Amino acid sequence: MAVVFEKPKALTDAPLHYCPGCTHGIVHRLVAEVIDELGIQGETIAVASVGCSVMSYDYFDVDCVQAAHGRAPAVATGVKRSDPSKIVFTYQGDGDLAAIGTAETVHSAARRENITVIFINNAIYGMTGGQMAPTTLPGQVTQTSPYGRDVNTVGYPMKVCELLSGVDGAAYLERVSVHDVAHVRKAKAAIKKAFQNQIDGKGFSLIEVLSTCPTNWGVSPKKALEWIESDMIPYYPLGVYKDIYAEEENK
Amino acid sequence: MGEKVLMKGNEAIAEAAIKAGCRHYFGYPITPQTEVAAYMSKRMPKIGGTFLQAESEVAAINMVIGVSSTGKRVMTSSSSPGVSLKSEGISYLAGCDLPALVVNVQRGGPGLGGIQPSQSDYFQATKGGSHGDYHNIVLAPASVQEMASLTQKGFELADKYRMVSMILADGTLGQMMEPVEIEEVSANQVEKPWALTGTGMKREHNIVNSLYLKPDLLEIKNFERFEKYKVVEENEVMYEEYMVEDADICVVAFGISARVAKNAVNMARAQGIKAGLIRPITLWPFPKKPLFNAAQHCKAFISVEMNMGQMIQDVELAIRCTRPVYLCNRTGGMIPSPDQVLEKIVEVNDGGAK
Amino acid sequence: MSTLNILYAGFGGQGILFSGKFVAYDGLIAGKQVSWLPSYGPEMRGGTANCSVIISDDPIGSPIVEKPDVLVAMNGPSLDKYENEVVSGGKIFVDSALIERKVERTDVDVYYIPSTKIANEKGIPTLANMIITGKMIKEVPELSIDNMDTVLSKIVSARHQDLLEVNKDAVRTGYDYE
Numbered sequence: 086m087a088v089v090f091e092k093p094k095a096l097t098d099a100p101l102h103y104c105p106g107c108t109h110g111i112v113h114r115l116v117a118e119v120i121d122e123l124g125i126q127g128e129t130i131a132v133a134s135v136g137c138s139v140m141s142y143d144y145f146d147v148d149c150v151q152a153a154h155g156r157a158p159a160v161a162t163g164v165k166r167s168d169p170s171k172i173v174f175t176y177q178g179d180g181d182l183a184a185i186g187t188a189e190t191v192h193s194a195a196r197r198e199n200i201t202v203i204f205i206n207n208a209i210y211g212m213t214g215g216q217m218a219p220t221t222l223p224g225q226v227t228q229t230s231p232y233g234r235d236v237n238t239v240g241y242p243m244k245v246c247e248l249l250s251g252v253d254g255a256a257y258l259e260r261v262s263v264h265d266v267a268h269v270r271k272a273k274a275a276i277k278k279a280f281q282n283q284i285d286g287k288g289f290s291l292i293e294v295l296s297t298c299p300t301n302w303g304v305s306p307k308k309a310l311e312w313i314e315s316d317m318i319p320y321y322p323l324g325v326y327k328d329i330y331a332e333e334e335n336k
Numbered sequence: 337m338g339e340k341v342l343m344k345g346n347e348a349i350a351e352a353a354i355k356a357g358c359r360h361y362f363g364y365p366i367t368p369q370t371e372v373a374a375y376m377s378k379r380m381p382k383i384g385g386t387f388l389q390a391e392s393e394v395a396a397i398n399m400v401i402g403v404s405s406t407g408k409r410v411m412t413s414s415s416s417p418g419v420s421l422k423s424e425g426i427s428y429l430a431g432c433d434l435p436a437l438v439v440n441v442q443r444g445g446p447g448l449g450g451i452q453p454s455q456s457d458y459f460q461a462t463k464g465g466s467h468g469d470y471h472n473i474v475l476a477p478a479s480v481q482e483m484a485s486l487t488q489k490g491f492e493l494a495d496k497y498r499m500v501s502m503i504l505a506d507g508t509l510g511q512m513m514e515p516v517e518i519e520e521v522s523a524n525q526v527e528k529p530w531a532l533t534g535t536g537m538k539r540e541h542n543i544v545n546s547l548y549l550k551p552d553l554l555e556i557k558n559f560e561r562f563e564k565y566k567v568v569e570e571n572e573v574m575y576e577e578y579m580v581e582d583a584d585i586c587v588v589a590f591g592i593s594a595r596v597a598k599n600a601v602n603m604a605r606a607q608g609i610k611a612g613l614i615r616p617i618t619l620w621p622f623p624k625k626p627l628f629n630a631a632q633h634c635k636a637f638i639s640v641e642m643n644m645g646q647m648i649q650d651v652e653l654a655i656r657c658t659r660p661v662y663l664c665n666r667t668g669g670m671i672p673s674p675d676q677v678l679e680k681i682v683e684v685n686d687g688g689a690k
Numbered sequence: 691m692s693t694l695n696i697l698y699a700g701f702g703g704q705g706i707l708f709s710g711k712f713v714a715y716d717g718l719i720a721g722k723q724v725s726w727l728p729s730y731g732p733e734m735r736g737g738t739a740n741c742s743v744i745i746s747d748d749p750i751g752s753p754i755v756e757k758p759d760v761l762v763a764m765n766g767p768s769l770d771k772y773e774n775e776v777v778s779g780g781k782i783f784v785d786s787a788l789i790e791r792k793v794e795r796t797d798v799d800v801y802y803i804p805s806t807k808i809a810n811e812k813g814i815p816t817l818a819n820m821i822i823t824g825k826m827i828k829e830v831p832e833l834s835i836d837n838m839d840t841v842l843s844k845i846v847s848a849r850h851q852d853l854l855e856v857n858k859d860a861v862r863t864g865y866d867y868e
Contacts, residue, residue: 127537148532150405151545156398163402166386192391513726599751
């Protein structure tokens, strides 16, 4: 019987603990497929963060270190500086990367650390049960914004790709989504480019992935996918926000 | 034997670390330890090492975690307020069983405090200092030579026990110069099969982690870690005894306070008072036995500290409160004088329960 | 000698710490135990600076000089602050170009040398510290000028080797000052 579909080698056999309809699983798979395709599994070191993906060290079949909340880019900096021949990536959520870890994110970009950052933006704190995130949309109801996010009192969402595009050190920034097949394909290409950049020594690459959280958004998986398209993408437009090498080539 | 050179304590720490094979340093400027970073920034690029001035103390300690998880010797240094910021990372290092060297060149506190020398982070250093059940090995140098030798010892112990070694110095020791001789020591004394070096597709993936969601597993992990701490307590206690054998009054002091106290002990002896000094070199593990033994013949103890009385609690515990323990202290960046300590010795010798 | 306690005091920028290092290294080369402890912090930037140097045959206890055998005072506030701390029979060196008043103590030996004025006249205004140090070496029997060349070559950084000769000249000038 011909095998038409199999699990990437860079994923372990551990069952994922993610909720039904959560797109973390898709992004895990994309990262693992890219690692397989680039043939870097034996050289890759993952840095897990704090949030729903905290246990990604059990899922990625590569050496892993689990970082404190927000500190993954600093830990990755240490790993990469220790052995620049290794491929080092962080896998972080929006609370981790864009709230408590904003300084580490911005400064690792500013240093053009040669690492790859996979940033899951699902507009909510998932693991702690659905509190307002730095990326929660204006008006969005969460456990800690029960009347909807009021920008007059709690301020505006963080647009990470836009923010980092003003940082000279950032080499590659792209926002993608995984709400349908076509976008999943594009997301994979972006993730692959972010790893290839590291292999080529091009420096800090960050891929922001718009992702679902049906459990904490309080909607069905299907509705969640639709909500990305209807509500998130208008606020967080997809696309390449920075590619310094493409910019150089165009000059 | 090499040639002795005059060096600042902070520089001696940096050079000793390099000679112990440390090639990665992450820091952030803060008085009075900045010379460590400055020295590293000069030397590391010339020997293929990494010097990185991080965006914060928090980032610096997490970079330390990154390097340590790959199995290499790594350090950071700071002064009191900066060490508070590093505390989170220190707990993670403990929880991940990662070795590292953390230097605290103490200044007066709490808060922003001052920049003059202090020993007021004794509790923070020896009682954990961050969240969770854990210990650091805490080494208290009292000379520039010891700033160097205990730095190297700190790396050795950190690797041996997979623990954080902390150098608990103070602004005086960091800023003063004394003759020092620094040896070259090997960085590869301990195998590190747990290190993240990439699987190379030849082994199972290694995971460096402090998360245990199942409480029974976390309990086992903590029990195991404390078994290791017992071994450290049995084997790694270091202290200096000075004229304790026949002493009536036992002065206890560490670091720069111990040097002041030694002057006072000499002055007391010149007056015919039988004073002696026990200087803990490891603050954790604390030298309980020599203190307990001294309590068999000393009628009283004096804890000399540059804080409001922190080590004094460990002295009382070590001697099981069988003798009175008096505090002789300055704080806020002030240093006790030999006269102040002598006065206390005389007073206590005269029966002084003042 | 058993222990010689030296306290240098003056303004930040007068080279107080450098002179102290010079004397400490001299002791080290002579095979003594030595310690050097600066005041540190913002006051160094133009405020008062001082530096404790101890040279001893025995291991040094506290590195802080509270009762100096030798005080080198390079400004008025320093003399005011430390004059009464000097041990009886000790020595005080006064930069008389910057300090107008006389030392009031009668139980110490006092040496007045207008080192800042001499330094300015010689075109080496930053080396008054080394001139007064030369005088101190002359008058303090525990110190010696014999190893001056070696000591200076140790403490003058490689970048500033051009300053070696002027430093020697400054020390020698102070040493020969009557």
